[in-house]
Amino acid sequence: MAAWAQAQSVAVAARRVEDGLAAAALALMAILPAIEPTLRTLFAVGIPGTTGYVENLTLWVAYLGAMVASREGRHLDLSTGMPALSKIKPAAKQFVAFLSTAVSGGLFWASFQFVRSETSEPLHIGGWLPVAAAEAILPIAFAAMTLRFVLDAGGWRARALAALGMPAIAATGLLLAPFAQQLVWPGVMLLAAAVLLGAPIFVALGGMALLFFFADGVPIAAIPVETYRVVASPSLPTIPLFTLAGYLLAESGASLRLVRLFRAWFGWLPGGTAIAATLVCAFFSTFTGASGVTILALGGLLLPVLVKSGYLEQFSLGLVTSTGSIGLLFPPSLAVILYGVVAHISIPDLFMAGIGPGLLMVVGICACGVIRGARSGVARPPFSAPEALAAVWDAKWEIMVPAVALFGVFGGFSTLTEAAAVTVVYVFVVETVIHRDLRPTSDLPRVLVKSATLVGGVFVILGVAMGLTNYLVDAEIPAQAALWVKTHVESRLLFLVALNLFLLAVGCLDGFSAIIIAVPLVQPISAAFGIHPIHLAMIFLVNLELGYLMPPLGMNLFLASYRFETSLAVVTRSAMPFVAVLLAVLLLVTYWPALIIGVP
Numbered sequence: 001m002a003a004w005a006q007a008q009s010v011a012v013a014a015r016r017v018e019d020g021l022a023a024a025a026l027a028l029m030a031i032l033p034a035i036e037p038t039l040r041t042l043f044a045v046g047i048p049g050t051t052g053y054v055e056n057l058t059l060w061v062a063y064l065g066a067m068v069a070s071r072e073g074r075h076l077d078l079s080t081g082m083p084a085l086s087k088i089k090p091a092a093k094q095f096v097a098f099l100s101t102a103v104s105g106g107l108f109w110a111s112f113q114f115v116r117s118e119t120s121e122p123l124h125i126g127g128w129l130p131v132a133a134a135e136a137i138l139p140i141a142f143a144a145m146t147l148r149f150v151l152d153a154g155g156w157r158a159r160a161l162a163a164l165g166m167p168a169i170a171a172t173g174l175l176l177a178p179f180a181q182q183l184v185w186p187g188v189m190l191l192a193a194a195v196l197l198g199a200p201i202f203v204a205l206g207g208m209a210l211l212f213f214f215a216d217g218v219p220i221a222a223i224p225v226e227t228y229r230v231v232a233s234p235s236l237p238t239i240p241l242f243t244l245a246g247y248l249l250a251e252s253g254a255s256l257r258l259v260r261l262f263r264a265w266f267g268w269l270p271g272g273t274a275i276a277a278t279l280v281c282a283f284f285s286t287f288t289g290a291s292g293v294t295i296l297a298l299g300g301l302l303l304p305v306l307v308k309s310g311y312l313e314q315f316s317l318g319l320v321t322s323t324g325s326i327g328l329l330f331p332p333s334l335a336v337i338l339y340g341v342v343a344h345i346s347i348p349d350l351f352m353a354g355i356g357p358g359l360l361m362v363v364g365i366c367a368c369g370v371i372r373g374a375r376s377g378v379a380r381p382p383f384s385a386p387e388a389l390a391a392v393w394d395a396k397w398e399i400m401v402p403a404v405a406l407f408g409v410f411g412g413f414s415t416l417t418e419a420a421a422v423t424v425v426y427v428f429v430v431e432t433v434i435h436r437d438l439r440p441t442s443d444l445p446r447v448l449v450k451s452a453t454l455v456g457g458v459f460v461i462l463g464v465a466m467g468l469t470n471y472l473v474d475a476e477i478p479a480q481a482a483l484w485v486k487t488h489v490e491s492r493l494l495f496l497v498a499l500n501l502f503l504l505a506v507g508c509l510d511g512f513s514a515i516i517i518a519v520p521l522v523q524p525i526s527a528a529f530g531i532h533p534i535h536l537a538m539i540f541l542v543n544l545e546l547g548y549l550m551p552p553l554g555m556n557l558f559l560a561s562y563r564f565e566t567s568l569a570v571v572t573r574s575a576m577p578f579v580a581v582l583l584a585v586l587l588l589v590t591y592w593p594a595l596i597i598g599v600p
Helices: 002-043 050-072 083-118 131-135 137-151 156-163 165-175 177-196 201-215 222-231 238-251 254-266 272-288 293-308 313-325 334-343 347-376 385-394 401-410 416-434 443-474 477-488 492-507 511-528 533-547 555-564 568-591
Strands: none
Touching: 002 050, 002 238, 002 416, 002 443, 050 131, 050 137, 050 222, 050 238, 050 443, 083 131, 083 137, 083 156, 083 165, 083 177, 083 201, 083 222, 131 137, 137 156, 137 165, 137 222, 156 165, 165 177, 165 201, 177 201, 201 222, 201 443, 201 511, 222 443, 238 254, 238 272, 238 293, 238 334, 238 401, 238 416, 238 443, 254 272, 254 293, 254 385, 272 293, 272 313, 272 347, 293 313, 293 555, 313 347, 313 555, 313 568, 334 347, 334 511, 334 533, 347 533, 347 568, 401 416, 416 443, 443 477, 443 511, 477 511, 492 511, 492 533, 492 568, 511 533, 533 568, 555 568
8 A cells, every 4th residue: 555655646746747847848938939029129139049949848848748648648549439449449448558558669769869869969059958958858758658558558467468569669670670671561550450449640650650760771760850850940839839829718718708799799690699609719720720629618618609599409519510620721820830831831921821711711601600590590689889899898808819929920020939929928918917817826837738738749740740751751752652643644633633532531630740741742743733832732721621520530520529428420410511611612722723812
């Protein structure tokens, strides 16, 4: 009993340390770039090395968040809402634990080798902090995740079997090197089976990267090299910062104020409540991305409002599910930022190009609400000018959030990262000082940890996906694919059809990792057909938004099933009318590029 109590106290202490470090790192990466524009404007000075600090803090936030996600079982996977797995659940869980342990252990060893090699380089951050010290979070995080995959396997027997994954991956590297080529595709099939049974997506992508590098005789330390390169890149800090701003808004009373605002202004129209719900979701998903946070955070508020207004529950469920990523193209969308980083395209240009397609999607969903409201005779309150003005006054600070986020960038006063940090500070002040919905001492740490957990779940996928992409590029897969397509597909129209089908398939899994993996593949092929890079970006991003709703693997379908405790089949049927609307927008964007600003 004493040993058990001691183990429990160690676990609690480790939990507090992880949470504290994750919260502190995220808070610090918001404070530093927020101070920088003020110092530069008022005193013509700055903080030396701020950019390097923030980029490496992003790495720490990402992998501390990944550790927390592993502890809480919050890594992105595809098992949610799959009742068919219940019959094989014990065996599936054991298989997943074994393979997850093996892959995570392999990534730990790769990261350890990478950091050890970096200690010989005299590179420093801010002139004093060794880069290797910042990179050390990679092996630490993968070691912690490996241990947790073992501990979460079940009883002692199950844990022992899961732990065999570590010697299994080591034995593969030492003893099976002569058969590396023959192991690749059986290994890929095992990883695909594991991810369908509930293994985290990063395990499948990281496992494939390990297999491919191993088969080609390339040191597996190349994977964390690419991980560090993408996570610690100059534009990526905006993603955790805008995610934090979105969480601060979602955890406060901002959603209630915005619902009141949009209902006051649009509730008198046919389908007014549906329009209000769509606009609220568009506002929130611009900050939280297509990660499903909007569904989880606002679903419990919006679904009862829609049903109470007279909409059928099935329609309301479909609306809330389909609008979970409706703001994907509007600034400061995280997906647009990531696409710009990967494709080396101006992020402001992408935001300008996304205005037309984004408005089309919002208007299309709102039109569904108007038609249903008119047909069903949904009650409509009369327009009240005093209530409309009072709602504007009540939500005035939240209305200004997009302006705060974009003013510095488009006005030339700050970088995108600095604008994101200023937005976080602005939202923090609004929700803690002005509205007092959040308490700095008790609520802020919780929100910081939740934000870091989401960032960790996404960034650990991005890191290993970048390693896999690096292999594909080095193997000249994109160039070979472009040559093959150009040789066998003569019609530009047929290529666009095939491109849409391919992107819908990859978008079902995870939009962020799809960007990392698929953009380098499709860019050279689309260039061969004369497709403008910004046109390709809009096709890609609209496909991703639709992919989140495509059965059988659309992520938002699973999240809505989980949030509303409804079967996946019911959620899918509810979302299909809205999928048809978004599909029509996709066809317009694909075959009528004149809709897109900046595309000739």
